[in-house]
Amino acid sequence: MLLRVTHETRYAYTPPVETAQHMAYLRPRELPRQALLEHALEITPEPAQRSESVDVYGNGRAFFALESQHDTLVVTARSLVRTHAGATAGPGAADRAWEQVREHYRYRKDAPHDPAAEFVFASHHVPRHDAFSAYARASFAPGRPLFEATLDLTRRMHADFIYDGDSTQVNTPAVQALAQRRGVCQDFAHIMIGCLRTLGLPARYVSGYLLTQPPPGQPRLLGSDASHAWVSAYLPGADGQPGTWADFDPTNGRQPGEDYVVLAMGRDFADVSPMRGVLHGGAGHTLAVAVTVEPADEAGADDTHAGQPPARGP
Template sequence: MKLSVRHRTHYRYSVAASQSLNQICLIPRDTTTQRCLQAAVVVTPAPNSIDRRVDQYGNSLATFNLNSAHKECDIIVTSLVDTLDTPARLPASAPVDTNVSLLKDLHDQDALMARDCLLSSPSIPMDYSVDPIIAELPIGETPVLEYATMLMNHIYTTFTYESGFSTLVTPLTDIIAARKGVCQDFAHLAIAVLRRQNVPVRYVSGYLETLPPPGEKKLQGADASHAWYAVYSANNGWHDFDPTNNKQPDAQYITTAWGRDYADVVPIKGVVYGGGAHRLTVEVDVNRTEAPPILVENN
């Protein structure tokens, strides 16, 4: 399936910002189930250059500086991605201990990342906060991929999606106490539960195609970016799980980037001098298409 994505981020500053330095992680990467056919970044006001590089996990990053005074900044990333459906049935996997000891003998990039994903990470420290969830659903001898499915289902059925409930810094203990959250919280929760039980697990950021109610026209800019988790099985690699929708991501999902947690793949991070208070608006459109979007890069 071919999907086009248009992700627009707009900053408006109360006073002029004299300089800003930005790094964006919004260009979809290639995976075993998707190919990014085209991608373009357009920034207004135009920077001298937009530099692209690939980070250690293979994600696409772009950096740019704005060196003269500006009161707003508009960043539009457009891409065209070809996605494949994943097989409906999960392959067989091993229980935790076997999985970890199998991993010890693997040294390819996937396995190295899997080992990194056994440890605490910037936003998910190793502590006791998720122990109540583990008590509800202990892993025991369950094969890791099977457990990942059970956990996805458990979060979906015992937690309520509530937008606006959490912020970037809401700790997992609050999410667990309220049994509420959004996609990022659910992904982080699952990651903490799995890592605490020695299962390699990573954070995936991306998009999801949404369909309008039958008979209605799809709203412009109403799609959203999304987040889920992926578990590593030493027998057959990484597998994705979306606890927000209780679904294994399929051709409707676009992967942008992956890392140990949100902090590794922050969509836009930057430093601005001056600027006062800023207002942020974000619009995302994901559409089925055969024709590529019109791409006019800055340079």
């Protein structure tokens, strides 16, 4: 599937900002099932400094600095991505009992390094908490294969939780969102990661986009989408074979397919926030985010922007 993504972030500051430094995670990943064909990052006003790098998790990021007074900032990322439906799991990975995987990640002196082990530990937005394991246990019965249990957890969350954009904020604790059974995709991703990690299983946070379909007979509304978030769980291979990361979307109760675009991956939202920065001045601000994801053969219509905050999408 060939998808064109436009992600606009617009800040208005009162009073104006004197100087600022920003980091943007707005470049889609290069992955076996995803090819980045085009990418451009437009910044207004023009920054005095600008550079690109790759972080420890392989995510592309852009740094830029503004050294003159400004009362608005507009950052627009335009990307063309080709996606493919990926394999669900590697050979033997789907059949491993979840307890067997948990035991593999228990600390053992002189054990060989496993990069996935980093994603078993608590992180800024995903603490260890008994509430997570209590909710997860209904899916993780003794001896159940890890893939089957994780997919069941994904579907249970979709059935049990209500999507409510007014019920949480970016900094709402995941334990609180779990207790109220309400939230948005960022909350649901953090809750599911908490469930897996509390059981001793590696899980990471994925930010990206989802192609949404307009109602029958209605045109696609440009700028009306939002960025999305879901979960990637590690499935070790059998008999020493390489394992694989498999994606799960608790917001929609399914595994991501070619209608998803991966932007960045990390321990939680704090690692991959689309935009963050340090400002001198600008004590008050308003934020508007607009995201459009559309098949490339539909792209090119006039952009009318109105959207939702980053990573709090469908």
